[in-house]
Amino acid sequence: MAQGYSVSELARCYTTSFAAIQKHVALLEAAGLVTKEPRGREQIVRGDARALDQARCLLDQLEAVWRERLGRFEETLKESMKGKTE
Amino acid sequence: MTVIAVEKDPDRLRMVITNEFEVGPEQVWQLWADPRLLERWWGPPGYPATFVEHDLSPDGHARYYMTGPDGEQYHGLWKVVAAEPPSKIEVRDRFADQDGNPDQSLPESGFEVRISAIEDGADRTRMVVNSTFASLADMEKILEMGAEEGMRQAFGQIDALLADGVA
Numbered sequence: 001m002a003q004g005y006s007v008s009e010l011a012r013c014y015t016t017s018f019a020a021i022q023k024h025v026a027l028l029e030a031a032g033l034v035t036k037e038p039r040g041r042e043q044i045v046r047g048d049a050r051a052l053d054q055a056r057c058l059l060d061q062l063e064a065v066w067r068e069r070l071g072r073f074e075e076t077l078k079e080s081m082k083g084k085t086e
Numbered sequence: 087m088t089v090i091a092v093e094k095d096p097d098r099l100r101m102v103i104t105n106e107f108e109v110g111p112e113q114v115w116q117l118w119a120d121p122r123l124l125e126r127w128w129g130p131p132g133y134p135a136t137f138v139e140h141d142l143s144p145d146g147h148a149r150y151y152m153t154g155p156d157g158e159q160y161h162g163l164w165k166v167v168a169a170e171p172p173s174k175i176e177v178r179d180r181f182a183d184q185d186g187n188p189d190q191s192l193p194e195s196g197f198e199v200r201i202s203a204i205e206d207g208a209d210r211t212r213m214v215v216n217s218t219f220a221s222l223a224d225m226e227k228i229l230e231m232g233a234e235e236g237m238r239q240a241f242g243q244i245d246a247l248l249a250d251g252v253a
Contacts, residue, residue, distance in 0.1 A: 032222035055096035072127035
């Protein structure tokens with residue numbers, strides 16, 4: 001989406017309502033993943049490729065944090081079960 | 087390792103991680119519900135968590151701190167948005183000051199945990215953790231805070247190696 005589309009152009013490509021797309025774009029903008037700039041009476045929405053790359057990279061880090069944590073979760077679960085059966 | 091699926095959605099700043107365990111849902115729930123068990127796995131290596139308050143009922147709070155290798159403390163606060171023992175808990179997690187009050191200058195993140203029995207006769211449980219962030223900047227800040235702790239820990243290990251005369 002590097003070239004940018006207006007919300008009505010986007011709405012034409014999807015079966016979702018204009019309002020739903022507008023809401024989704026607003027969420028993406030708040031999250032810092034797309035930018036909006038005025039063109040006449042319309043707003044042009046542009047995907048921020050660098051932001052998406054960063055989001056992917058940060059999610060990889062988050063995955064590592066949770067995988068480690070869930071490894072400890074499993075250990076604790078095993079130990080807590082052992083305590084019960086003994 | 088019990089992780090069976092990881093779904094990362096950069097568009098929505100969201101990660102869903104699915105686990106399966108060979109025990110019943112009640113045992114899995116206990117690891118969240120019992121603060122003494124929770125302390126054994128929540129904090130990263132070298133940063134054990136201590137829960138000083140732990141009320142997982144809806145609108146309840148949990149307050150905790152993690153103690154680093156040099157005795158420094160990192161405080162956190164959970165606000166419980168929804169809880170349905172033993173199947174669901176939804177939490178807003180944020181940084182707190184030394185007195186346990188939320189640090190308004192730092193962003194919060196959220197996670198939802200769903201625990202359910204796998205209906206195949208055996209005592210097996212699925213646990214799905216869904217982590218969300220309001221913005222890319224929030225996610226960056228929160229992970230950066232965690233990474234800093236990890237970095238300090240790595241430096242601590244280098245110090246120990248140097249002290250032992252290995253490096």
